[in-house]
Amino acid sequence: MQTTSFSIAARLTAALATAIGIAGAAQAATLTISCGSNAADLKFCAGFAERWGKANGHEVRIWSAPASSTDNLALLRQQFAARSSDIDVVMIDIVWPGVLKDHLVDLKPYSGGAEARHFPAIVANNTIGGKLLGMPWFVDAGLLYYRKDLLDKYRLAVPKTWNALAAAAKQIQDGERAAGSPDFHGYVFQGKAYEGLSCNALEWIASFGGGRIVDESGRITINNPRAAKALDTAAGWLGSISPPGVLNHAEEDARGIWQTGNAAFMRNWPYAWSLAQADDSPIKGRIGVAPLPVGEGGRPAATLGGWQLAVSRYSQHIEAAAALAMHMTSAEVQKQRAVEGSYNPTLPALYQDADILAANPFMAELLPVFTDAVARPATVTGLKYPQVSQAFWDASHDVLSGKRSGAEAVKRLEGKLRRIKRRGW
Structure with a gap:
């Protein structure tokens, strides 16, 4: 060395x-x-x-x-x-x-x-x-993992927007299923109702220019059209490019599908790189990493972890x-x-x-992804952050599962956060 x-x-x-x-x-x-x-x-x-x-x-x-x-x-x-x-x-x-x-x-x-x-x-x-x-x-910080070999096979570029990701994931998924891989999926992520979903959903919302739930002054900002659109966009992936089971997936569930070669794209943390490159990994040498895509009118956003x-x-x-x-x-x-x-x-x-x-x-x-990552509102909400995050992931999960629209979810979430804030943060 x-x-x-x-x-x-x-x-x-x-x-x-x-x-x-x-x-x-x-x-x-x-x-x-x-x-x-x-x-x-x-x-x-x-x-x-x-x-x-x-x-x-x-x-x-x-x-x-x-x-x-x-x-x-x-x-x-x-x-x-x-x-x-x-x-x-x-x-x-x-x-x-x-x-x-x-x-x-x-x-x-x-x-x-x-x-x-x-x-x-x-x-x-x-x-x-x-x-x-x-x-x-x-x-x-959250990263986008992709299969280099499959992007080459289908002559696709690394997607820079969520719409481009959805289109590329669908094209690869359809092609691989037609070629004899019925369990192949376009995109896997952490959709279970837990802190991991708060991280994913914050990335979607921030990348659409929808803020970060609560701003640095403690003002609740989640109830806005950009945040609602980000959640609705993610909900559209379920049953299309993402399996319904993603609603119960944490990091290792997503990595399990990805590393066995059954997904084109994955959102996960940096730890997944070395595991996917291990000698016993079916996809060793065939993966790439990129910043997460951008939403309409937003900027790249990765949750700081x-x-x-x-x-x-x-x-x-x-x-x-x-x-x-x-x-x-x-x-x-x-x-x-x-x-x-x-x-x-x-x-x-x-x-x-x-x-x-x-x-x-x-x-x-x-390195800019790690240094410019989006922070969760933990500092400003202090001891109440666990309640804030749970309310956020529950609202996000409701949209993903089709229980509510993005607009309905962020409006209800704003009400919950106001009640939490009244008890002090």
Whole structure:
């Protein structure tokens, strides 16, 4: 591997984290870290954590979070309410710091200033009341995956608008079914009623110029014609280019269809790249990644995602847990996760790393997608964000399933959000 100038700083960061772990936990500790639920998350979380534990005389156990981020948050809130010490290092979504702020440790005394090397916007997102409640772990944004071989076969360009996507998906779907693949679909995405649908629907609405549900001042903006049209457009995909089952699909459901070769296009997060390029993947070498399409009168929009590592206030080994969190978010670990698992680093310097760009060419090409992504209104709605998001995904799901038109759904949603806002956000 080539060595970058950032590697020296990375090794110093890792060494500092190790030193903190040794100094702060003279006795061996048993720590539990929560990792994601998909295969990539477990592989690229558990391995690094367990190796750190062995090197520092600790035992590290892995807790696999629920597949649904909604279920994950609900379970964490139950555990924190009970002041459970079962999990020491917690993987939290980018929209959770404000929801979980009373249960997380301030990491500034343990960071050695390492947060200054991460994307400032993410550090600011994780800082509440001057307390650093999570170290940036990896950053996400929604992407369009496509089959390069099928675009070539049907002489199609990568679609830049949602209408172009629908037309290309239909043409490929019809052709592949006629050629003997009756289960082939044009486009798969996350349509289940959960946080993932909030991400997809926000992308549709923002790309049509319909705003982002609640603006930065706290004003409810969802009830507008562009937002309604975006939802109606997506509803038109069901039964046409997208299977009806997409109404129950989360990330891994969509990837399962896509990676077995049964879809032309997919919306998903960057983690899907390395899995689709694995040696046992039926579509290895035949995929491409692009920004999500644009709606009428809008601009490209990808929902900002990402995860942080936080330490529970109820951990019995806070200093050792903080050392583990610092190690896991260090430059060296983030680089390996990027090269082997296509996780987007939260350290800008790593986007110039030759090894990372060789493994993930799209990280350089799509850097503006990650840096200019659309944020969910989690900061402005604070503790009420889970209620806001649930109301949004329920309204979106109603449109997708044909229960309501886009106009009806956004009007009803506005009323729900006003009632939530009256209780304060």
